Structure formats: structure tokens, C-alpha cells
Amino acid sequence: MRIEVRVFSGLEKFLPNKSFGEPLPVELPEGGTIRDLLLKIGIPKDHVFTILVDGKHRSFDYTVRDGERISLFPPVGGG
Amino acid sequence: MAKFLRVDMSAKQAKFEEVSDKYLTLGGRALTSQLVADEVPAVCDPLGPFNKLVIAPGLLSGTNAPSSGRLSVGGKSPLTGGIKEANAGGITSQKLANLDIKAVIIEGKPADKGFFLLKITPDGVEMLSADDLAGKGTYEVTAICRERYGDKVAVITIGPAGEMLMPSAGVSNNDSDGNSSRYAGRGGLGAVMGSKGLKAIVVDCPKTFDAPVKDPERFKAAAKKFAKILLDHPVCGQGLPSYGTNVLMNIINEAGTLPTRNFKFGRFDKAGEVSGEKLAEVATARGGKATHACHPGCVMRCSNVYPMPDGKVCAPIEYETAWCFGPNLEISDLDVVAKLNYICNDVGLDTIEAGCTLGVLMEAGVIPFGDGQAAIAALEEVAKGTPLGRIIGSGATNAGKVYGVTRVPAVKGQGIPAYDPRSCKGNGVTYATTPMGADHTAGYAVTANILKVGGFVDPTNKDGQVELSRNLQVATAAIDATGLCLFVAFAVLDNPEGLPTIVEMLNAQYGTELTVDDVAALGQNILKVERRFNLDAGFTKADDRLPEFFSTEELPPHNTKFDISDNDLDEVFNF
Numbered sequence: 305m306r307i308e309v310r311v312f313s314g315l316e317k318f319l320p321n322k323s324f325g326e327p328l329p330v331e332l333p334e335g336g337t338i339r340d341l342l343l344k345i346g347i348p349k350d351h352v353f354t355i356l357v358d359g360k361h362r363s364f365d366y367t368v369r370d371g372e373r374i375s376l377f378p379p380v381g382g383g
Numbered sequence: 384m385a386k387f388l389r390v391d392m393s394a395k396q397a398k399f400e401e402v403s404d405k406y407l408t409l410g411g412r413a414l415t416s417q418l419v420a421d422e423v424p425a426v427c428d429p430l431g432p433f434n435k436l437v438i439a440p441g442l443l444s445g446t447n448a449p450s451s452g453r454l455s456v457g458g459k460s461p462l463t464g465g466i467k468e469a470n471a472g473g474i475t476s477q478k479l480a481n482l483d484i485k486a487v488i489i490e491g492k493p494a495d496k497g498f499f500l501l502k503i504t505p506d507g508v509e510m511l512s513a514d515d516l517a518g519k520g521t522y523e524v525t526a527i528c529r530e531r532y533g534d535k536v537a538v539i540t541i542g543p544a545g546e547m548l549m550p551s552a553g554v555s556n557n558d559s560d561g562n563s564s565r566y567a568g569r570g571g572l573g574a575v576m577g578s579k580g581l582k583a584i585v586v587d588c589p590k591t592f593d594a595p596v597k598d599p600e601r602f603k604a605a606a607k608k609f610a611k612i613l614l615d616h617p618v619c620g621q622g623l624p625s626y627g628t629n630v631l632m633n634i635i636n637e638a639g640t641l642p643t644r645n646f647k648f649g650r651f652d653k654a655g656e657v658s659g660e661k662l663a664e665v666a667t668a669r670g671g672k673a674t675h676a677c678h679p680g681c682v683m684r685c686s687n688v689y690p691m692p693d694g695k696v697c698a699p700i701e702y703e704t705a706w707c708f709g710p711n712l713e714i715s716d717l718d719v720v721a722k723l724n725y726i727c728n729d730v731g732l733d734t735i736e737a738g739c740t741l742g743v744l745m746e747a748g749v750i751p752f753g754d755g756q757a758a759i760a761a762l763e764e765v766a767k768g769t770p771l772g773r774i775i776g777s778g779a780t781n782a783g784k785v786y787g788v789t790r791v792p793a794v795k796g797q798g799i800p801a802y803d804p805r806s807c808k809g810n811g812v813t814y815a816t817t818p819m820g821a822d823h824t825a826g827y828a829v830t831a832n833i834l835k836v837g838g839f840v841d842p843t844n845k846d847g848q849v850e851l852s853r854n855l856q857v858a859t860a861a862i863d864a865t866g867l868c869l870f871v872a873f874a875v876l877d878n879p880e881g882l883p884t885i886v887e888m889l890n891a892q893y894g895t896e897l898t899v900d901d902v903a904a905l906g907q908n909i910l911k912v913e914r915r916f917n918l919d920a921g922f923t924k925a926d927d928r929l930p931e932f933f934s935t936e937e938l939p940p941h942n943t944k945f946d947i948s949d950n951d952l953d954e955v956f957n958f
């Protein structure tokens with residue numbers, strides 16, 4: 305299955321030639337989780353704090369489905 | 384000896400007075416709201432002689448407690464008709480606290496026209512004519528005052544919007560570099576200051592961290608511990624200093640609750656173009672700064688310095704401002720956002736209200752969505768005082784009435800900020816119920832709803848939101864009394880040592896024996912005082928509601944409506 309990943313707020317340093325927010329298409333076997341995804345694209349898990357899948361908060365164990373939009377963030381805040 | 388400075392603008396006299404016991408342990412919002420409740424008739428005309436403008440440093444301001452230099456400005460709001468506390472960074476709070484001034488109370492109203500400047504120094508107080516400053520923007524006024532009175536002075540001032548008594552005029556003060564961009568922005572207190580004939584207050588004090596402390600050793604230890612608590616927290620210690628508050632743009636957008644095109648959509652496909660990441664890139668490339676402190680002693684340094692193409696700088700561009708002039712108007716050019724921000728700072732207008740109002744004008748078809756140059760031209764009308772300029776300065780609700788717009792994002796007459804209440808429902812509860820009118824800072828449920836700070840409460844579900852908002856409103860009122868920047872809350876919510884350490888600082892400074900429970904009681908009491916004022920001013924339950932369209936129109940991408948019942952909203956203040 306194919307998903308679309310976006311990383312922000314400094315996580316882009318782990319993805320050569322990608323800037324923040326730039327969609328990265330990733331192929332992942334059926335049943336793959338966010339954990340598997342991070343391993344595949346080379347982002348250390350302890351740098352990721354918020355995982356949004358189609359705008360909903362999910363955990364590292366979430367099983368990804370085809371076509372989903374996955375956004376990854378380190379700890380951020382403001383107001 | 385702690386003192387009040389009471390300034391009678393009818394007689395043009397100022398005098399110091401002793402602080403009675405009742406007010407000795409109050410500061411910041413606790414003090415401004417209590418003084419307004421005690422001294423201002425709730426039914427008075429906000430721009431008349433009976434309203435007062437109260438300016439108070441927080442309880443910990445002027446000490447070496449980290450990030451404690453926040454200033455509270457209070458009064459009856461010409462925008463909402465209720466009580467108002469607007470909170471600002473900048474360098475004034477520390478100076479007032481080091482002069483041992485607990486509050487400046489400005490009252491009365493001059494019979495004649497003309498503007499004045501109040502000068503406060505360690506040697507005393509002087510009232511000077513400011514007719515030569517009248518009509519000038521805040522940047523110029525601040526520059527002139529720093530030239531006349533020394534480049535270390537703090538300058539509180541209003542722009543032409545405040546002089547023209549516009550209901551969304553703010554009160555500015557400056558950062559250490561002299562930028563008049565640190566605003567007590569919301570609720571039109573700039574118009575209250577203007578109605579008193581006061582153009583500026585200059586505060587000169589050579590000290591920054593020497594406000595009286597009863598037990599300095601104990602205080603020092605607690606302050607050091609608190610700084611460590613802040614720096615150890617990933618948001619306060621790393622997130623805020625890296626990208627500033629505008630780091631929120633992308634996460635709020637991805638979460639689908641970024642109000643776009645006057646609250647029509649929850650995502651803006653060009654949000655990244657006006658985000659904190661982009662801002663840091665451009666600011667650094669142009670020789671600006673991605674991090675900056677709004678006052679000495681802030682360890683979180685969320686501010687930034689954005690050089691504009693015309694050679695001026697806008698410092699800072701905050702998330703709410705980037706949102707209200709960006710996605711809210713479907714504008715994706717950071718230079719346009721910076722320009723709109725700068726115009727507001729200079730003319731003396733609250734940015735959030737100005738952005739919401741431009742959104743309403745775009746909804747009405749007066750100017751097209753996405754047209755940055757048209758937005759700039761419209762905002763430039765404010766300084767000229769033309770009819771369009773005055774409509775913009777009168778806020779979103781008034782503009783909606785003038786143009787027959789029903790989709791007006793506002794509560795109690797004040798514009799709703801940068802998180803759509805349908806997919807960030809905790810903030811929806813806060814907007815509806817805070818005594819301040821729609822205000823994100825009053826109970827920032829974005830923490831648990833989106834940022835996963837202080838737990839997690841699903842933002843699109845109504846469960847748990849009332850309790851979340853209630854707890855945050857109580858905690859926020861207390862923090863606003865301390866003079867600590869509200870952003871300490873990220874660490875305090877996650878670290879059980881946080882609140883006890885704040886209490887320890889307060890006790891060491893004032894020789895009190897407060898407990899953590901007393902702090903919660905203080906927060907509750909502030910809210911009760913404010914609610915009572917609003918009740919006496921004529922507010923009812925009907926004022927604690929969101930505009931109708933939030934419960935009838937679905938917000939994509941989650942297709943949510945605001946569905947928290949009236950009964951549940953009425954439970955927020957059940958203490």
C-alpha cells in the first residue's frame with residue numbers, strides 16, 4: 305500500500321532533500337504500523353511526539369491503511 | 384513599601400497611595416480585575432469618566448523568576464462591554480515592579496481635548512503635554528520617547544486607533560530593542576486609554592531584577608529550580624525557542640482545525656508558506672532572528688525578528704497573527720502577513736480582531752479573499768480615520784452588522800482566534816464561556832486537544848471538554864496573576880513539581896504560607912469576580928454561546944459541528 309508522509313518542525317533533517325511539509329510517498333506492506341514506517345524512512349522514534357493520521361491522533365502501534373495522510377511532529381507548542 | 388499610583392486625568396494629577404491589605408497579595412490579572420470590580424461601575428460607559436484603566440505587573444515580575452515579566456492591563460472593555468484583562472510581554476512590568484508600584488490606576492476624563500504623557504521615574508511622576516505626539520504611530524512615539532528619556536525606558540502607548548477611540552484599539556509597550564509590538568491587544572483598552580487623553584506612559588527604572596523579596600536565598604533556589612523545570616520540558620526548552628509560537632501553524636492545519644476563509648474550512652493548502660518553519664527560514668536568511676526574548680530573563684524566548692522587504696522589521700510575528708492575516712484570509716505570503724501585522728502595531732490595533740474583521744469584510748465581498756494588497760490598502764484606512772477604517776477598527780461583530788454578515792466568528796463581541804471550535808472543542812468551550820469574550824489564552828485547551836500536553840482529550844469529541852476548559856480557565860487566571868508567561872503552563876501541566884515551585888517562589892517573595900490549593904482558589908476567585916462584573920453589566924447565559932453557524936455548518940475535513948449543549952456550557956463555572 306502507498307501512504308503519504310509529511311514531517312515538520314525539524315524532523316525534516318532526517319529526510320535528505322525533503323523540506324518540511326513536502327509530501328513523501330512511501331510503500332509499506334499490508335499491516336504495517338507507524339513504528340514500521342519510522343524504521344523504513346529512518347526517523348528515530350524518540351524524536352516523534354505527535355502522529356496525526358488524516359488529522360486524527362494515533363499511536364506508534366497504529367496499523368496504517370492505504371492512502372492515508374500521515375503527519376509527524378516533535379514536541380511543539382505555542383499560543 | 385508597595386504603592387498604587389493613582390492618576391486623575393480630570394485634574395491632571397498623580398499621587399502615590401498606600402496599598403491596603405486587601406490588595407497586598409494580589410498582582411497582575413488578580414489585581415486589575417479586583418480593582419476594576421471594586422472601583423468601576425459595571426454599567427458605566429467604557430469610554431466615559433467612570434471607567435478606569437488599571438496597569439499591574441504580576442506578583443513575580445521584577446524578580447529573577449524566569450519568564451515572569453508579564454503585564455496585565457484591565458478595565459471595562461469597549462469591545463465586549465464586560466471586564467477585560469489584556470496581558471502583554473515587553474519590559475514595562477519589570478520596571479514598574481522594581482519601582483515597587485503594584486498598579487497604575489488611570490481614572491477620570493479631561494474636559495478639554497489634547498493628549499498627555501505620564502513620566503514615571505525613581506524620583507517621582509510628571510504629567511507632560513503630548514500634543515506633539517498625537518496622531519503618530521506607536522513605533523515613532525516609542526522612538527521619540529527613547530530618544531528624549533533614554534534608550535532603556537519602557538514606553539506604553541496607543542496609536543491613532545486608540546486616539547480615535549476605536550473599540551479594538553490595543554495598548555502597546557516595547558521590547559528591549561524598542562519595538563512597540565508587545566501588546567495588551569484585546570478588547571479595546573487602547574480606546575479607554577485614548578478616552579483619558581493619555582497618549583503614553585514612560586517608565587524609567589535602572590533595575591530589572593531587584594523587586595523586593597522577603598527571603599532572597601529561598602527565592603533564588605526556587606527560581607533556579609523553576610528555570611530548570613522550564614528548560615527540561617520539550618516544548619518550553621526546545622520547541623518554543625526554535626520556531627516560536629508560529630510552529631503551531633502546521634500542526635493545527637494537519638489536525639484539521641485551522642480556521643480558513645473566515646472559518647469555512649479546517650485546512651489551508653498553503654499553510655506551510657506562513658508557518659513558523661518558513662518564518663525561521665526567511666528571517667534567518669534576511670539577517671533577522673528565529674528566537675528572541677520579549678523581556679530580559681525569559682528562558683523560553685518564543686519571539687522572533689522578521690525583516691520585511693521595505694527594510695523595517697516586524698518583531699515578532701505570532702501564530703495567531705500569522706493565522707488571522709494568513710489562512711483566515713486565504714493569504715499565503717508571509718511578507719503580506721508581516722506588513723499587516725506591522726500596520727496594526729503602528730496604528731495601535733489588536734491583530735486578531737483586525738484579522739477577524741478583514742475576514743468578515745471578505746465574506747461580505749467588500750474585498751476579495753486571498754487579495755493581500757487589498758487587505759493592506761483596507762487596513763491603511765484605519766490611520767486615516769475614514770469610514771472604512773473606522774469600521775475595521777470597530778471589530779468583527781460591528782463590521783458584520785454594517786455589512787449584513789451572519790457568519791461572524793465572535794463571542795461577547797470579540798473575535799475568535801486561531802483554532803476552530805468545531806474540531807478543537809475544548810477551546811470552543813473556553814471561547815463561549817470565558818468572561819473575556821472569545822480568547823484562546825483564557826483556557827488553552829489546545830494543550831490536551833492537539834498538543835498532548837497535560838493529557839489527551841479527543842478534540843473532535845464533546846466528552847471531557849467542559850472539565851478541561853474549566854480547569855484550564857482556573858489555572859490560567861492564577862498564572863496571569865503571577866506575571867509568569869502563560870507558556871510556563873506547558874511544563875507546569877506535565878511536571879508535578881511545577882506548581883509547588885511557583886508557590887514556593889511566591890511564599891519566599893511575600894513571606895506568605897500559600898499552598899497549591901490556595902493557588903487554585905485564587906484562580907477561581909478571579910473568575911468569580913470577573914463573572915460578577917459581567918453579570919452586573921447585563922450579561923446573561925445567552926452571552927456564553929458560540930455563533931449559530933458553528934452548530935449548523937460542518938467543518939471539513941472532520942465534518943464536525945460544535946455540539947456541546949447549553950446546559951453543559953452553563954456547568955463550566957459550577958464552583
Ligand code: SF4
Pocket residue numbers: 450451472473623675676677678681682683684685686868869870
Ligand atoms: S515565552 Fe515568549 S511571550 Fe512568553 S515571556 Fe518569553 S518571549 Fe515573551
